[in-house]
Amino acid sequence: MNQPLIKVEALKKYFPVRSNHLFKTQKQWVKAVDGIDLEIQSGETIGLVGESGCGKTTLVNVLLRLEDSTEGSIIFDGLDITRVSQKMMRDKVRKNIQIVFQDPFWSLNPRMLVRNVIGEPLSVHQKLSGLALSEKVESLLDMVGLPKDSLYKYPHEFSGGQRQRIAIARALALEPKLVVLDEPTSSIDILSQAQILDLLQQLKEKLGLTYILISHDLSVVHYLSDRIIVMYLGKIVEQGPSEVIFNQPVHPYTQALFNAIPSLSMQNLSELQTIEGNVPSAINPPTGCRFHTRCPRVMPICSEIEPKAIYVDKDHQAACHLLKS
C-alpha cells in the first residue's frame, strides 16, 4: 500500500464560547470537528458532504492550518503539520496545499490586476518577476481557458465563471499536490458550473492533482469524487467509494441526504425526502449517536452508546448501530 498523501488522526477542533454569566467562568466549547480519522491517497478526489454546520469548512481550515487544531495530528508528506512552525509551513507546506474558495467575487482582490492575483504566489515562492512572471501567468491563464489579454484586467471585468477560473489558476500556480475546493461552483450559474467541473477534471488528469471537494450540491460531488466522506456534527458517519455511497448508502443520514436531492427524473415533490428538525447544537451534541435525534430508524441503544465506524465492505465504513444486527 502506498503511503497516503495526507493522514489525519483523531483530529479535534474546539472553539471556546463565552458563557453569559458575569462571575461564572465556566468554559464551553463548540465541538466543530470532533475526532476525525482520515487518509487521502495521492491522486484521489475526496468529496466532503454534510449539512451546513457539520464541520466541513473547519476541517479544511485545520488541514490548511488556517486554524490550529486542538488535538490530533495531520501527517502531510511525512511531516506533522499541526506542530511545525509557521515559517516551516510557509517554506515547505503551503506551496503544496492550495485552496479555491467558494465565492470568486470575494476571493480575488478587486484592486489587483489578474497578473498580480495569479502571480503573487509565484513572486513569493519562486521569486519570479517581470517578464518571467508574465509568461508564467500567461501559461496558467491558457491552462484554465482564459484569453491572454486577461493579464492586465481587473477581476471586476470578468464573469463569475471566469473569476473562478482565475482563482483556480492562482491555486495551481505553485503546482501543489493537494487542492482544496470549497464549494467551487456554488455561486456561479449552471452553464459555467458544468464548464468549471469539466476543467477541474481535466486539470486533475493532466497534473495528477489530489482534490478535497466540499459542496452541498451532491450532484457536483458525485461528478468529481472518487471517494465520499459524509460528515454530521463534527464526525464522519460514512465514507466509501463514490459509486457505493451513491447507490447503496448504509447510514440513515446518508440515505436521507441523498433522497433530498432533486433530480431531473423526479416527477413529484413527494419523491423528495426531508429530514425532520434542525442540526443540534455542537456545544452540547446529543449523547450516543449524534444523529439519533433526527434519525428515522432510531433505536434505544442509539442515545446511549456512540456507534464505532464499521467496515461494511473493503473500503466502505459507516458508524451506525443498525449495521451490527
Added chain:
Amino acid sequence: MTDQKTQFYFEIKDLSVGFRTFEGIKPVLNIEGLRINRGETYGLVGESGAGKTVLALTILGLLPKPAGMILNGSILFDGVDLLKQSEKQMAEIYRGKRLAMIFQDPMSTLNPVFTVGQQIERVITRQEGLKGEACLKRSLELLDMVKLPDTMNLIDKYPHELSGGQRQRIIIAIALSCGAEFLIADEPTRNLDVTIQAGILKLIDELQRDFKMSVLFIGNNVSLVNIFCRNAGILYRGKLVEEGLSNCVVQNPLHPYTQTLISAIPRSKSEKLKFSKTVIKPEAENGCPYFSRCTIGKENCSMHVPMLREFRTESSAESLNDIQNPVQKAACFYAGGTI
C-alpha cells in the same frame, strides 16, 4: 373579480424594462407574453443576470427608480394593469396583501435588530389593523402555519438565533400573513441545504394548495422547477426562449439554450457530460439573443429576432386531454432540431 373566461388571471404583455446607464438605456427584460392561471405554479428558470429578479420587482412595483424604466407593456393582474397603479394604490391594495414575495436570501431578508415577533406583528398591524392580544394570536397562528415548533418561545428570538430554514419559514409566514393570492418566490431555497430545501418546498406547495395561490417560482435549478411547477419558462437575457409544461420542457427541450442548460446538469459519473464547445460568436444586435453562444445558429438568426412559436411535440400530445394549453413554445428558427 372578473368572470370573463377569455381573461387570464395574470398576464404579462409585451413588457420591456430597461436600466438607465451612462451608455444610454440598456434593455434588460423583453417579454412578449407570460400567463399564469389562478392556482397555477409557474417556474421561471434562467442564469444569473437573465432578468428573473427584475421581473419580480417589476410586478411588485419595486423596481429601483429612476434607474429602472418600464419602457412598454402591461402586467394584468385580475384584470387590472399593475403598471398603471399609483405607488399608493400598490402599497395599499396589492403589495403584501394580494401579491406577496419571498426574497432570495433568508440570511439578509429579516431585520437583525428586531425580534421575529416584532417583524411579523408590524406587517399584520399595518395591513390588517390588528393590535395587542389579537395581533399576538395571529402571529402565533402564522408561525404554526409554517410548521415551526415552540412558537411562544420563537416569537421573542432574534433572526441570528435561528437557522436558515427557520428564517425562511418566518419569511414565508410574513409573506402570507395577509392572505396573498399571488406569490412570487425568488429562489427561496438558494442558500439552504438540500435537506432543508425539500422541507421549504413542500411547505410552499402545501400552502399553495391550501390557499389556492398562484405561484411564480424563480429558480436556477431546472430539476427543482420541474418537480415543483406545472409550467416552466426559460429566460435568457431577458427574453422568454421556451415555455411549456415543465416535464415537456425537461424531457423534450426545443430551444438550443434549454438543451444546453439541461445537459449541463451533472447526473452521474458514468454519464459523460456533454459540453457544447462554446464558440463565442460576435453579438447579433438585431438578431436572436442566444446567437453568440448558439451552435446551430445560421445567418438569418443574426438578422431577425425569433418570436415564440408553438410546437406540438409527442410528449405534449400525450398530456393533451386534460390540459387547456398543452403546447410547448420556443423562440428559435431551428427549434426542435438536435444539436
